[in-house]
Amino acid sequence: MPRTISVANTGEWLTRIAVGDAIGITAEATTHNHRAPEVVYLPIEDAPPVTVALTWPGQRRSHPQVGVVATCAQDYFTRLIDIGSPPRLLSTGADGQLA
Structure with missing residues (x-):
C-alpha cells in the first residue's frame, strides 16, 4: 500500500529515494538543481506543467x-x-x- 514519507528538505527526500525507501515525482528543475548520481530521473511525458x-x-x-x-x-x-x-x-x- 503506498504511503507518504515526510522529509525536511530536498536533500533528505533524494537520500530516501537513493536508499530505496521511496520514489517521488518532481519538477524537471530538480534534475538540474539537485544532481544525485544514485537517483535516476525519468520524464513523465504527459505530466502537466508546474506553476x-x-x-x-x-x-x-x-x-x-x-x-x-x-x-x-x-x-x-x-x-x-x-x-x-x-x-x-x-x-x-x-x-x-x-x-
Missing part, C-alpha cells in the same frame, strides 16, 4: 529591491520558456538588466 510563483509577505514592509527581483525572475522564466533550456544562475548588470 512557479515568486511570493513575499504583502502585509509587512518588503525589501526595497523586491520589484527588481520579481522583474528579473519573470524575465528569466519567460526567456527560459522561449528557449527551452535548463535553468541557469543569473546575474544583473549595473543597469539592472539580465546578463
Whole structure:
C-alpha cells in the first residue's frame, strides 16, 4: 500500500529515494538543481506543467529591491520558456538588466 514519507528538505527526500525507501515525482528543475548520481530521473511525458510563483509577505514592509527581483525572475522564466533550456544562475548588470 503506498504511503507518504515526510522529509525536511530536498536533500533528505533524494537520500530516501537513493536508499530505496521511496520514489517521488518532481519538477524537471530538480534534475538540474539537485544532481544525485544514485537517483535516476525519468520524464513523465504527459505530466502537466508546474506553476512557479515568486511570493513575499504583502502585509509587512518588503525589501526595497523586491520589484527588481520579481522583474528579473519573470524575465528569466519567460526567456527560459522561449528557449527551452535548463535553468541557469543569473546575474544583473549595473543597469539592472539580465546578463
